[in-house]
Amino acid sequence: MPLRVYNTLTRRKEEFVPLRGRRVSMFVCGITPHDTTHVGHAKTYVAFDVVARYLRYRGYAVFYVQNVTDIEDRIIEKMQTLGRDWTSLVEEYWAEYLEGMTALRCDSVNLYAKATDYMDEIVRQIQGLLDRGYAYVAEDGSVYYDTTKYAGWGNLSGQKVEEHRPGARVAIDERKRNPADFALWKAQKPGEPAWDGPWGKGRPGWHIEDTAITIHHFGAQYDLHGGGRELAFPHHEAEIAQAEAYTGVAPFVRYWMHGGMLIVKGEEMHKSLGNYWSVADALKVVSPEELRFFLLNAQYRSPIDFTREALDEARAAHRRIRDAVENLRAAEATAKDAGPGDAALRAAAAKAREGFEASMDDDFNTREAVAAVYELVGASNKALESGAGRTAVHEALEAFRAFDQVLAILPGAAADADRVLSGVLDFIVELREEARKRKDFAASDGIRTRLADLGIVLEDTRDGVRWKRR
C-alpha cells in the first residue's frame, strides 16, 4: 500500500511521491517566541514529529526544517509593554519551547532556522519581487506584495480577502493598494529593531521569512509543508504567492498539510478566557508520554477538545499499553522457550503491525494506528495468561518497539529502570534518616557503608540528605 497524504491544495488524499527519490524535504511553521508554549503548540508539533518519524520508519531520508519567527509584531509589542530587550524575550521563550519539545520527545527536527539569520535572502527575494512587478514600495519605505498581480491568490484556502470577525473594526492601511496586500518589508518606527534594506531601515514581514528559509535550503520546490489550520490564510497563501512569483516554478510545495485546532471544553483557548494550558501546566497533571498519547489519539486533521476527563481517559488507556509492555518485558526475561499462547501471540503481532502501517499510510491516521496497538495489548495479555514462550514474547515486544519508533509514547527501558532506581534510593535515604532519628546509629552507618560500596554517596544539603553517584 502506498502512503497517502491529504493535500489541502487539492483537497484530496494523494499518493506521496517525493521530488527526489527517497529524499524528503519537509518544513513546518515554527513558533514566534513571545509567549508561553501551550498545549495547542504541542498538538501541532507532536503531530508533525510523528509525520517525520513515520516517513523515516518508511525508509525516507527526511530533512525537517522548522523556522523560528524571531522578529515579528507580537515580539515588538511585548518588548514595548514590558520595556525589555527583544533578544532576551526571544531567548527566554525559545528556551522554554525547546524544553517543552524535549520533554514531549519531539526530536525529529533537523534544523531550527531563525529568520534573522536569513536577512540577505529575504532582501534578495523582496528585490526580485519588485523587479518582476509583484511588489511596490510605499511612501514610508515599506514594501508590499500586490495580490492582484498573482493569479493563484486564494487557491490554497479558498479565501481571497481576510475575513474579520464580526464587529471587529478594521483600520484601513493607506499604504496598501488593495486590502489583501501584505507587507514584505516594514519600515522602521521609532524604537523598533531594524536591519538595513535598499528601501531604508526596516524588518521583514512574517511570510517572507519562511520562503527565504525554504528556498535557501530546498530550492524552488519542495515536498511537504505543515502547520496549523489557522495558518492557511493568509500566511501560507502569501508564501505560495511570493515563492511562485519569485522563482516562476509551480507548485512551490507538493503537499500542504494542516492540523486541526486544539480547543478547551469546546472553546478556543485564550488567556483572556481563563482556559489557557501551557505545556508546563499540562505536565504537572500528566507525564509527557501520556500527553503525547492523548494528542495522538486523534487524526491530526481533527480538532481535539482538551478536557480533564479526556486526559484522564487517555491516561488510563496509556497505562494499559504500558502495563502490557512491562509484563511482556518481565516474561521475556523469565519465560520458557515455548508456550501454548505462542501461535496466537505471533499472529496478533503480525496483524497489529499490518494494521498500524495501513493506518499510518492513510494520511498518518494515528487514531487508527493506536487502535492497532491496543489490539496487540489485548492479545498479549491473553497470551501471557495462557502462557507464552520467549520467542513469541520477543516478537510481540518487537512490534511494540516498532510502533514506538513512530509514536514515542512508551518510556524507554533505560529511563524506566532509572526512574525505579531513583525511587528506591530516595526510599533508602528516608529509612536511614528515620534510623538516625531513633538514634539507631548502627543501622544508619551500615546503610551508608553499603551504599558507598555500590558507588552511591550521601551528602548533607540544606534540604536534607541527598544521594549521588560517585
Ligand SMILES: [Zn+2]
Ligand atoms: Zn510559517
